[in-house]
Every structure is written in structure tokens, then in C-alpha cells.
Amino acid sequence: MTTSIVRYLGELRTSSMHMQSGTEIITDAPIDNHGKGEAFSPTDMVANSLATCMITIMAIKARDMDLELKGTTAEVTKVMAAEPRRISEIHIHFEMNLTDDKKVKTTLEKTAMTCPVHFSLHPDIKKVITFNWK
Structure with missing residues (x-):
């Protein structure tokens, strides 16, 4: 089955x-690469996909543990390199409004690192992942 159609x-x-x-996503070239920067760029989507994947995988695990991650946020920063132009780093900072239980924290943090997007990204892309538990 076709996943998406890009026009x-x-x-x-x-x-x-x-x-x-039937959901539509618009992408725009970034300002620093001849675009208007009026929407996510394709490389923004890659970095954002890592964060959304990690949250989704943690939410599945949390649900299995009778916990709820609603309200969790992730701040995503993408760093570009030149020649060739590519993503060199992705920084994700999670704000976790869940627990003080060390075992739960460790389990969810390890779970996040098993998301399919994380495994799909080239190993040369530096991934800086931090968690702030409240």
C-alpha cells in the first residue's frame, strides 16, 4: 500500500x-537554501520525526506500565553541515511531567533510544538527547 503521494x-x-x-503536510525550502521558510523543511521533518518517534515509543511503553505521558514536550534543534549539505546533529530536549521513580525514568529513556527512526538515521548524525524529569 502506498504510504504517501508527494506533489x-x-x-x-x-x-x-x-x-x-488524508492528512497533508507542506514542506518549504529553508531561507538559507533559496526557500521562503514558511513551513517545515524536509530536513526539519527528519529531525522532528526522531522526536515524535521517541515520544510515541515511550508512550506505548508508559501505557504498558499504566502511566500517561500526556503533556510531555520535546524541543528539537537541527544542525546542518556543508559539503555535502546534510544534517550533522539533532538535539532533542524532553520535558517529562511524569515521575520521580528512577526505574521508570531509566526504562522510558532506554525505550526512547529504540525507536525505528533512531535506528534508521545514519550513524554519522550526532544525536544529543536529554531528559528533564519534573
Whole structure:
């Protein structure tokens, strides 16, 4: 089954339609690469995908532990390198509003590192992941 259909809209912008849900995502080239920067860039989406994947995997594990991650946030910073232009680093800072239990913290942090996007990214991309437990 097709996952998505991507259409080039002109002016360095794309529309991606998720076939199962009909959800649309717009991407724009970033300002530093000839674009308008009016939407996520494709490389922004890669960095953001890592954070959303990690939260999703932690939420599945938390649910199995009868815990709720609602309200958890992740601040994502993407660092680009030149020649070739590529993502060199992804920094993700999680704000976890859940528990003081060390075992739960350790379990969820280890679980986050097993998300499929994390395993799919090239090992040369530095991943700086931090958790702040409240």
C-alpha cells in the first residue's frame, strides 16, 4: 500500500498526502537554501520525526506500565553541515511531567533510544538527547 503521494507545488514547496488518513503536510525550502521558510523543511521533518518517534515509543511503553505521558514536550534543534549539505546533529530536549521513580525514568529513556527512526538515521548524525524529569 502506498504510504504517501508527494506533489511539487512550485517555488520550492511540496505537498505530501498521507494516503491512509488524508492528512497533508507542506514542506518549504529553508531561507538559507533559496526557500521562503514558511513551513517545515524536509530536513526539519527528519529531525522532528526522531522526536515524535521517541515520544510515541515511550508512550506505548508508559501505557504498558499504566502511566500517561500526556503533556510531555520535546524541543528539537537541527544542525546542518556543508559539503555535502546534510544534517550533522539533532538535539532533542524532553520535558517529562511524569515521575520521580528512577526505574521508570531509566526504562522510558532506554525505550526512547529504540525507536525505528533512531535506528534508521545514519550513524554519522550526532544525536544529543536529554531528559528533564519534573
